[in-house]
Amino acid sequence: ALHLAQAEDGKGLDDFQKVYNAIAEKLRDEDEFDGYIGYGPNLVRLSWHVSGTFDKNDNSGGSFGGTYRFKKEADDPANKGLQNAARFLEPIAKKFPWISHGDLYTLAGVTALQEMQGPKIPWRPGRVDADEKDAPENGRLPDASKDGNYVRHYFGRFGFSDQEIVALLGAHCLGKTHLENSGYEGPWGAATNTFTNEFFVNLLNENWKLEKNDAGNEQYNSNKGYMMLPTDYGLIQDGKFKKYVEKYAKDQDAFFEDFKSAYVKLLENGIDFSKLGKAYVFKTLDEQDS
Ligand code: HEM
Numbered sequence: 001a002l003h004l005a006q007a008e009d010g011k012g013l014d015d016f017q018k019v020y021n022a023i024a025e026k027l028r029d030e031d032e033f034d035g036y037i038g039y040g041p042n043l044v045r046l047s048w049h050v051s052g053t054f055d056k057n058d059n060s061g062g063s064f065g066g067t068y069r070f071k072k073e074a075d076d077p078a079n080k081g082l083q084n085a086a087r088f089l090e091p092i093a094k095k096f097p098w099i100s101h102g103d104l105y106t107l108a109g110v111t112a113l114q115e116m117q118g119p120k121i122p123w124r125p126g127r128v129d130a131d132e133k134d135a136p137e138n139g140r141l142p143d144a145s146k147d148g149n150y151v152r153h154y155f156g157r158f159g160f161s162d163q164e165i166v167a168l169l170g171a172h173c174l175g176k177t178h179l180e181n182s183g184y185e186g187p188w189g190a191a192t193n194t195f196t197n198e199f200f201v202n203l204l205n206e207n208w209k210l211e212k213n214d215a216g217n218e219q220y221n222s223n224k225g226y227m228m229l230p231t232d233y234g235l236i237q238d239g240k241f242k243k244y245v246e247k248y249a250k251d252q253d254a255f256f257e258d259f260k261s262a263y264v265k266l267l268e269n270g271i272d273f274s275k276l277g278k279a280y281v282f283k284t285l286d287e288q289d290s
């Protein structure tokens with residue numbers, strides 16, 4: 001059965017907005033990280049990795065239990081580089097000991113996206129920390145060296161449509177790949193910390209060359225120093241995916257709307273929120289500047 005959301009007792013919008021603001025202020029303050037990209041993209045990746053372990057066949061994994069806090073999950077080779085996001089969140093967890101790890105990891109991704117000018121992401125609390133025995137085994141996160149069909153099959157495990165898959169991958173407009181983390185490198189100089197539909201525009205407009213990188217892995221490089229993973233590139237090799245790439249390259253609002261819905265589905269997969277009221281929509285720091 002699905003995990004039943006149980007919100008932290010007596011905590012409401014104002015309490016979670018305080019956590020949002022603490023993360024957002026720390027993001028602004030520590031802007032030099034990773035060549036002045038900042039922690040935003042890394043926090044978004046953490047929120048996806050703690051959710052992407054979900055398996056609808058037995059409702060295991062997923063964001064509910066906050067099991068990333070255990071080495072068994074944190075040390076998954078696929079999570080290499082996310083130690084930065086985890087370290088960033090430690091003082092936040094200390095300042096707000098009442099928030100569960102699952103809620104913190106997902107709220108941090110929402111905060112980062114909104115502070116990077118992304119869409120407003122409705123968010124619901126109620127994830128409850130589980131034990132180490134509930135941590136999913138390694139190997140549930142995707143392999144970047146594969147093609148579009150692999151990506152379709154992989155996300156089929158969560159019940160995502162072609163349109164939801166393409167929208168979700170639009171998050172690859174943020175940050176960069178790091179050779180020491182994943183065996184992929186780049187984009188050089190083009191890495192961004194602003195949420196846009198640029199990933200789709202680049203996919204369609206650049207001429208991509210498949211090259212071996214310094215780790216011996218094949219990736220697509222463009223003469224502007226952009227890069228795409230083989231799984232990224234699979235979105236334009238596969239006709240059914242490509243039509244959504246074209247839609248989002250033309251219409252950023254449509255991308256924002258569809259990304260928001262798919263991202264919420266990713267973060268809430270496997271959890272029954274029916275006992276809770278409506279989702280919270282947080283104000284950005286800019287919207288609160290009195
Ligand atoms: C086919 C599915 C996916 C694959 C194979 C994949 C693979 C990767 C790889 C290899 C990296 C580089 C990590 C590093 O070297 O530091 C990366 C980074 C990233 N991914 Fe994905 N990813 C996928 C889906 C997603 C999704 C669904 C999201 C969010 C909704 C996402 C968000 C990010 C972000 C924001 C970064 C940049 C992290 C940073 O700059 O530190 N990815 N991804």
Ligand SMILES: CCOC(=O)c1cnc2ccccc2c1N
Nearest residue numbers: 172173174175176177198227228
């Ligand atoms: C808009 C310029 O960035 C890109 O084209 C791009 C492409 N794939 C990625 C894959 C993983 C992480 C970041 C990625 C990225 N920033």
